[in-house]
């Protein structure tokens with residue numbers, strides 16, 4: 300048996316195998332908390348990328364070279380789509 304400190308509530312418990320939480324309640328709570336933190340982090344990155352995409356487009360328009368900026372706009376757009384797909388679903 301292992302003596303383990305629950306990563307969610309801090310209680311010490313024993314388990315026959317490696318575990319991070321003391322039970323179902325803490326496992327679900329921890330899972331929701333981590334998913335929420337991941338969502339918040341991805342949402343912020345998505346906002347940053349959207350601003351960068353807009354700024355790149357505006358700058359390209361100003362310089363009259365949207366064609367030259369297209370590869371960067373595509374790259375930013377692809378990263379945005381990937382992050383939106385990766386974002387955990389809210390419960």
Ligand SMILES: [Zn+2]
Pocket residue numbers: 305306307308309310320321322325
């Ligand atoms: Zn716990």
